[in-house]
Amino acid sequence: MKVHFVIHEAFEAPGAYEDWVRSRGHAASYSRVYANERLPASAEGIDLLVVMGGPQSPSTTTEECPHFDAAAEQALIRKCVEAGKAVVGVCLGSQLIGEALGAAHSHSPEKEIGKFPITLTAAGRADPKFSHFGETLSVGHWHNDMPGLTDTATVIAASEGCPRQIVEYGDLVYGFQCHMEFTPDVVELLIAASETELATLTDRRFVQQPEALRRNDWHEMNEKLFEFLDRLVAAYRAQKPSKARLA
Numbered sequence: 255m256k257v258h259f260v261i262h263e264a265f266e267a268p269g270a271y272e273d274w275v276r277s278r279g280h281a282a283s284y285s286r287v288y289a290n291e292r293l294p295a296s297a298e299g300i301d302l303l304v305v306m307g308g309p310q311s312p313s314t315t316t317e318e319c320p321h322f323d324a325a326a327e328q329a330l331i332r333k334c335v336e337a338g339k340a341v342v343g344v345c346l347g348s349q350l351i352g353e354a355l356g357a358a359h360s361h362s363p364e365k366e367i368g369k370f371p372i373t374l375t376a377a378g379r380a381d382p383k384f385s386h387f388g389e390t391l392s393v394g395h396w397h398n399d400m401p402g403l404t405d406t407a408t409v410i411a412a413s414e415g416c417p418r419q420i421v422e423y424g425d426l427v428y429g430f431q432c433h434m435e436f437t438p439d440v441v442e443l444l445i446a447a448s449e450t451e452l453a454t455l456t457d458r459r460f461v462q463q464p465e466a467l468r469r470n471d472w473h474e475m476n477e478k479l480f481e482f483l484d485r486l487v488a489a490y491r492a493q494k495p496s497k498a499r500l501a
Contacts, residue, residue: 260413262308269435297337307345328354349427357402364415368462378410394436
């Protein structure tokens with residue numbers, strides 16, 4: 255499997271997604287857009303596209319953030335979907351998938367930062383890619399917004415603070431508003447980038463402060479992510495790569 259990562263900021267690292275790539279012997283390539291690395295011109299040479307998070311939103315312009323081109327990333331997402339590739343978006347990445355497929359992102363009812371449970375919907379519990387999650391699973395969060403829903407999208411999981419935590423846009427296309435890639439190292443990067451902001455959010459019910467963030471154990475969540483990715487790869491290999499199969 256050839257996995258391509260789009261990374262918006264050094265502190266929004268792939269974490270467990272990259273660990274999974276190494277543990278399974280897959281090949282990884284990168285577009286570190288914060289370092290002005292280019293996006294792929296086409297879907298050729300990509301089996302799985304992983305679009306990571308960032309402080310930007312899909313409405314952020316290149317004037318506001320010169321290294322972030324939302325339109326170009328959405329074009330790449332569409333190319334991969336149309337070519338029948340697997341696509342996973344994380345946080346901002348999930349919102350970009352929705353936008354690429356015609357669904358505008360929106361603000362989440364609550365800001366969530368930390369480790370809190372998500373609850374699978376009936377559709378999520380019935381989906382074989384998520385059956386190992388159980389009815390609830392505690393996962394990482396660091397967001398203000400959430401992805402939009404196309405007419406055919408399916409919400410797989412929600413939380414008390416956000417109704418769109420995992421969204422299925424197609425057989426091989428998933429948006430994760432939640433951060434199942436968190437590891438202690440990734441969280442330290444985020445704390446360092448956000449410590450001033452965190453100090454202003456002590457009254458938010460779904461925001462943990464640095465010491466609480468550091469105490470969280472991410473191992474079970476990472477293992478659940480690995481299993482999801484294994485099942486996604488199996489589904490990708492079972493279908494004809496030349497045909498996109500949107501739900």
